[in-house]
Amino acid sequence: MEAMKTTNVRTAVVRADGLSRRYGAVRALDGVDLTLGRGITGLLGPNGAGKTTLLSILATVGEPDAGQVSAFGLDPRNAAERVEIRRRLGYLPQELGYHRHFTAAAFLDYVAILKEITDRRRRAQEVARVLAATGLEDRARTRIRALSGGMRQRLGIAQALLGEPELLILDEPTAGLDPEQRLRFRELLSGLPGEPVIVLSTHQADDIAAICPRVVVLLRGQVHFTGTPAELAATADGRVWAAGERDPRAHLSWRGGDNRWRHIGEASPAGAELVAPTVEDGYLLLSHAADAR
Amino acid sequence: MTSPLPAAGEHAGEDLLASYAAGTVEPVVVWSVEAHLTRCAACRGALSGHVDQRRLARNRGVLLVRVAIGDGGRVHRLLRRCGVPDHLLRLLAATPSLRGSWLLSVIGVLAVVAGEAAAFRHGRMPGAGPAIGYQDPAVLAPFLLVAPLLVLAVVAVAFLPMFDPASRLAVAAPFSGVTLLLVRTVCALAAALVPVVVAAFVVPGPGWLPAALLLPSLALSAFTLAAATLVDPRAAAVMAGGLWAAPALLLATSNAPLLIVQHHAQVACAAVLCASAVVLLIRRDRLEMGWKR
Numbered sequence: 001m002e003a004m005k006t007t008n009v010r011t012a013v014v015r016a017d018g019l020s021r022r023y024g025a026v027r028a029l030d031g032v033d034l035t036l037g038r039g040i041t042g043l044l045g046p047n048g049a050g051k052t053t054l055l056s057i058l059a060t061v062g063e064p065d066a067g068q069v070s071a072f073g074l075d076p077r078n079a080a081e082r083v084e085i086r087r088r089l090g091y092l093p094q095e096l097g098y099h100r101h102f103t104a105a106a107f108l109d110y111v112a113i114l115k116e117i118t119d120r121r122r123r124a125q126e127v128a129r130v131l132a133a134t135g136l137e138d139r140a141r142t143r144i145r146a147l148s149g150g151m152r153q154r155l156g157i158a159q160a161l162l163g164e165p166e167l168l169i170l171d172e173p174t175a176g177l178d179p180e181q182r183l184r185f186r187e188l189l190s191g192l193p194g195e196p197v198i199v200l201s202t203h204q205a206d207d208i209a210a211i212c213p214r215v216v217v218l219l220r221g222q223v224h225f226t227g228t229p230a231e232l233a234a235t236a237d238g239r240v241w242a243a244g245e246r247d248p249r250a251h252l253s254w255r256g257g258d259n260r261w262r263h264i265g266e267a268s269p270a271g272a273e274l275v276a277p278t279v280e281d282g283y284l285l286l287s288h289a290a291d292a293r
Numbered sequence: 294m295t296s297p298l299p300a301a302g303e304h305a306g307e308d309l310l311a312s313y314a315a316g317t318v319e320p321v322v323v324w325s326v327e328a329h330l331t332r333c334a335a336c337r338g339a340l341s342g343h344v345d346q347r348r349l350a351r352n353r354g355v356l357l358v359r360v361a362i363g364d365g366g367r368v369h370r371l372l373r374r375c376g377v378p379d380h381l382l383r384l385l386a387a388t389p390s391l392r393g394s395w396l397l398s399v400i401g402v403l404a405v406v407a408g409e410a411a412a413f414r415h416g417r418m419p420g421a422g423p424a425i426g427y428q429d430p431a432v433l434a435p436f437l438l439v440a441p442l443l444v445l446a447v448v449a450v451a452f453l454p455m456f457d458p459a460s461r462l463a464v465a466a467p468f469s470g471v472t473l474l475l476v477r478t479v480c481a482l483a484a485a486l487v488p489v490v491v492a493a494f495v496v497p498g499p500g501w502l503p504a505a506l507l508l509p510s511l512a513l514s515a516f517t518l519a520a521a522t523l524v525d526p527r528a529a530a531v532m533a534g535g536l537w538a539a540p541a542l543l544l545a546t547s548n549a550p551l552l553i554v555q556h557h558a559q560v561a562c563a564a565v566l567c568a569s570a571v572v573l574l575i576r577r578d579r580l581e582m583g584w585k586r
């Protein structure tokens with residue numbers, strides 16, 4: 001574990017130290033320390049945990065009240081260095097607005113210009129590349145207002161991929177995608193060339209388990225866990241059990257598809273049938289512990 | 294080394310076709326192969342097996358994208374011929390107030406206020422009595438109040454983030470926010486001034502009226518931009534509107550509406566324009582969105 005931490009720090013490309021951000025009386029971020037290296041990091045947390053605020057600060061869109069961020073050794077407080085970070089950035093905001101009268105291709109062309117791809121031929125190649133990567137090549141001429149929610153989400157992912165960014169910040173990228181599209185999205189991220197730094201937020205633990213070698217759990221504006229998905233699942237070792245009846249001692253209980261009850265608690269009762277914990281179990285236990293504080 | 298060129302009555306070798314498809318043969322050989330291909334269906338069929346299907350699909354994708362993006366229409370083509378860079382014109386296409394519907398609304402409002410003034414002059418309004426001419430300044434009051442406010446509205450819609458659905462993407466992109474904002478503002482200003490000046494010719498005012506509206510329109514737009522570096526952009530637009538509407542209404546109720554575009558007012562507008570330009574120059578960095586609250 002210690003060796004892994006050392007490796008992460010050595011290869012850190014993005015670093016956040018003591019980030020705090022308030023919105024009126026609400027404390028969205030409360031002293032967040034984070035390092036991101038090459039590869040995919042999943043940011044897991046419930047709605048309102050501060051994921052979007054954290055990602056918008058990493059994407060140089062928002063500013064923290066306190067703390068510091070750096071990416072590629074550059075400081076976003078400096079205007080020139082901020083532009084340099086943006087040159088290497090692909091960002092999917094949680095609520096991405098679209099010019100609904102644009103076609104999918106024209107919208108991507110517009111974003112490509114904002115990313116300083118001014119040569120027309122290169123822009124067309126880049127737009128065609130990201131449309132193909134997100135399975136939207138046949139929708140190039142479709143107006144955005146005629147696209148389904150899932151297609152718009154893919155278009156949002158496509159615009160983030162323009163220019164082959166080294167830092168990809170994706171806020172809830174799988175929201176609105178059906179299971180097959182989520183699978184394609186996972187394939188897409190895993191196959192990106194050059195091993196970019198990718199951070200994606202989600203509240204779906206199965207996304208994390210499937211594609212993220214590293215997971216950060218954010219609860220109430222604070223980092224509560226950093227490690228691998230297996231380590232997150234292991235935090236629930238001995239604390240997940242199955243039974244035919246509901247167990248009142250458990251923190252959380254729900255009936256599964258096999259009609260048996262799955263329980264999560266501080267410790268399994270004697271004689272309980274212990275089951276192997278999942279990433280979701282570990283996350284739910286952490287979340288419950290944070291709520292109980 | 295590729296196999297020799299096909300002799301009369303023979304077929305091209307597989308190596309030669311593969312090299313031709315890959316584009317690695319000498320130009321002289323290319324001509325010979327192509328001459329042979331035009332009369333040999335068997336070799337054409339054999340060639341298709343050597344064509345890189347992925348490259349073909351990529352080229353097809355780029356072609357589709359170029360068709361989907363289009364050439365932007367007549368105005369776009371004309372401006373491009375005049376030397377305006379294509380990418381700047383594409384950025385302008387995303388400016389809401391430069392869309393036909395917005396400009397038609399502006400023309401509609403101007404038609405109402407200018408038409409009303411013209412109808413009064415020609416004594417065609419019910420109860421207006423005989424033709425009264427612009428010597429009755431009350432006729433011009435609505436037009437003088439509305440015209441610069443319309444220019445201001447078009448400019449405000451061009452640069453307020455609330456009217457750009459994809460503004461978060463523009464913030465996170467490296468393209469200069471100041472350039473984007475200024476280009477949009479200048480174009481919106483030019484587009485709005487045309488119908489305003491035309492209407493000023495139509496209304497029964499003094500001959501210098503069209504020219505007299507230019508400075509107030511410029512001053513209000515510059516004031517809005519300059520104030521946006523100090524306060525919220527929406528508040529800046531409202532302040533600019535008040536700066537015009539209050540004295541215009543006051544002078545209209547004093548039966549001297551033309552004073553708002555006469556000597557002293559022109560001097561005041563020139564002063565506002567100069568002061569705004571200085572503020573803009575000093576505080577232009579604050580127009581760059583992102584990394585600020």
